[in-house]
Amino acid sequence: AQSVAQPEDQVNVAEGNPLTVKCTYSVSGNPYLFWYVQYPNRGLQFLLKYITGDNLVKGSYGFEAEFNKSQTSFHLKKPSALVSDSALYFCAVRDTNTGGFKTIFGAGTRLFVKA
Amino acid sequence: DADVTQTPRNRITKTGKRIMLECSQTKGHDRMYWYRQDPGLGLRLIYYSFDVKDINKGEISDGYSVSRQAQAKFSLSLESAIPNQTALYFCATSDSSGIGTDTQYFGPGTRLTVL
Numbered sequence: 001a002q003s004v005a006q007p008e009d010q011v012n013v014a015e016g017n018p019l020t021v022k023c024t025y026s027v028s029g030n031p032y033l034f035w036y037v038q039y040p041n042r043g044l045q046f047l048l049k050y051i052t053g054d055n056l057v058k059g060s061y062g063f064e065a066e067f068n069k070s071q072t073s074f075h076l077k078k079p080s081a082l083v084s085d086s087a088l089y090f091c092a093v094r095d096t097n098t099g100g101f102k103t104i105f106g107a108g109t110r111l112f113v114k115a
Numbered sequence: 116d117a118d119v120t121q122t123p124r125n126r127i128t129k130t131g132k133r134i135m136l137e138c139s140q141t142k143g144h145d146r147m148y149w150y151r152q153d154p155g156l157g158l159r160l161i162y163y164s165f166d167v168k169d170i171n172k173g174e175i176s177d178g179y180s181v182s183r184q185a186q187a188k189f190s191l192s193l194e195s196a197i198p199n200q201t202a203l204y205f206c207a208t209s210d211s212s213g214i215g216t217d218t219q220y221f222g223p224g225t226r227l228t229v230l
Contacts, residue, residue: 042205042223043224090158102163107157108157
């Protein structure tokens with residue numbers, strides 16, 4: 001069965017410093033991997049995805065994520081955090097081997113960027 | 116995302132009442148979903164629909180029902196609301212065509228409180 005884990009409930013970082021939000025997954029086949037962001041009182045917004053190809057994926061707002069198959073990880077990164085990046089971040093995975101469409105979301109990691 | 120709208124945005128109701136949450140989309144997507152979000156639990160899938168004639172249960176469908184009135188409309192009903200259905204509810208859509216499918220687009224959410 002597919003699953004996704006976000007081991008940190010909250011990540012705190014100072015503005016200007018690099019940030020990492022961690023995600024690990026478990027699937028039986030090849031994964032489609034996604035990151036979404038949720039700002040207060042808003043729905044989730046798509047940030048980036050990994051389907052195939054280059055392991056480093058670039059997305060919106062300067063975020064990027066690195067697919068690591070051996071470690072089954074897909075950590076979200078940004079070289080220089082902004083206060084406006086403070087939000088709830090969700091990792092999601094879809095197992096392409098099942099032939100289905102179901103996407104599983106992690107529990108979310110709250111990012112707090114301090115000025 | 117203004118392309119996916121949900122009504123109402125907030126609703127307070129009493130135990131035992133029937134409640135309907137509505138979702139409309141102008142993205143032309145064929146797939147629609149209903150999720151609930153609870154703190155620390157991420158998003159959990161309630162129901163999903165591949166097209167107008169296709170309705171499927173998600174992981175937590177008990178106590179809920181849905182109707183896909185048209186490709187653009189997908190409503191969620193709580194037949195007899197109970198307090199543990201207090202949550203934030205999201206509608207989402209995705210497009211089954213092309214590569215990298217199942218990138219989901221979310222509505223702004225409905226905050227439901229059952230007293």
